[in-house]
Amino acid sequence: xxxxxxxELVSLRGETAFTTSMIIAEKFxxxxxxxxxxxxxxxxxxxxxxxxxxxxxxxxxxxxxxxxEYRGFEVTEMGFALVxxxxxxSKAFEFKLDFIRAFKAMQDLLLERAAADWxxxxxxxxxxxxxxxxxxxxxxxxxxxxxxxxxxxxxxxxTRETYKALKFIEKNEKVGTGFRDTLNRMDLAYLIAAExxxxxxxxxxxxxxxxxxxxxxxxxxKVIEYGEHVIIPAKEARRLTQGKSETKKKGITEGGKx
Numbered sequence: 146x147x148x149x150x151x152x153e154l155v156s157l158r159g160e161t162a163f164t165t166s167m168i169i170a171e172k173f174x175x176x177x178x179x180x181x182x183x184x185x186x187x188x189x190x191x192x193x194x195x196x197x198x199x200x201x202x203x204x205x206x207x208x209x210x211x212x213x214e215y216r217g218f219e220v221t222e223m224g225f226a227l228v229x230x231x232x233x234x235s236k237a238f239e240f241k242l243d244f245i246r247a248f249k250a251m252q253d254l255l256l257e258r259a260a261a262d263w264x265x266x267x268x269x270x271x272x273x274x275x276x277x278x279x280x281x282x283x284x285x286x287x288x289x290x291x292x293x294x295x296x297x298x299x300x301x302x303x304t305r306e307t308y309k310a311l312k313f314i315e316k317n318e319k320v321g322t323g324f325r326d327t328l329n330r331m332d333l334a335y336l337i338a339a340e341x342x343x344x345x346x347x348x349x350x351x352x353x354x355x356x357x358x359x360x361x362x363x364x365x366x367k368v369i370e371y372g373e374h375v376i377i378p379a380k381e382a383r384r385l386t387q388g389k390s391e392t393k394k395k396g397i398t399e400g401g402k403x
Contacts, residue, residue: 150243151251152327154168156251157254157323157326158219162221162222162255163203164225164244166180166181166184167207167217169220172240177217181216181217183228184224184228200221201221201227203221204216204217205217205219229241254327260330263333270336270337273344274340276340276341277340278300281303284296284347284351284361288357293357299361302361303343303365305320306368307365308320310339310365310368311336312372313332313336342364346363346367347360
């Protein structure tokens with residue numbers, strides 16, 4: 146899965162990975178209007194060369210906390226390479242590496258998404274989601290009949306709690322549209338299993354006539370239990386395997402230098 150650090154720097158729109166002029170300004174500690182000035186200059190140069198500006202920059206609007214709208218840009222990997230040319234210093238070099246790694250992670254995800262097995266997994270998760278949504282609708286009606294006035298929030302609550310149980314998001318992390326398209330094939334498989342578990346225990350709770358709050362808690366407890374006993378150990382095993390692989394590569398490199 147794409148980690149939080151990557152998502153803070155680079156996003157996906159369709160099949161395009163991009164950052165924004167605002168993120169670049171914040172990361173490199175530049176004034177946003179200076180970044181815009183540089184981008185405007187590059188757009189002019191690209192136009193003179195008859196190059197496709199949209200392959201580098203796409204103008205958008207930002208809304209600040211006060212509700213004021215101002216201009217900005219989506220910046221592709223090629224656009225970032227141009228903008229970052231003028232950034233100097235060791236600190237800027239580290240920031241450039243962060244962006245390069247983030248773009249690489251997104252490009253790897255796009256390659257995986259193009260694979261047939263990812264497409265099959267995505268179709269499966271869509272089917273599982275439809276089933277769960279139908280069951281949540283039944284729970285909403287069930288809870289409303291028991292006197293709940295906020296049952297409609299179960300759609301969002303169950304989704305967020307499931308993501309947290311699977312360690313896809315942090316406690317207060319926001320989930321944007323298209324989040325599931327950022328999951329790899331393995332994480333999609335985990336999500337299918339978790340949502341199936343949730344669906345099954347909601348059905349059991351309603352069939353047994355439990356109070357709606359107890360049904361919600363029962364289903365979430367089962368999903369959390371799944372995460373603790375399956376997901377976390379699996380991810381830890383992968384982390385250790387990757388660590389050993391990196392150590393081995395380092396040993397080979399050092400041996401070669403010797």
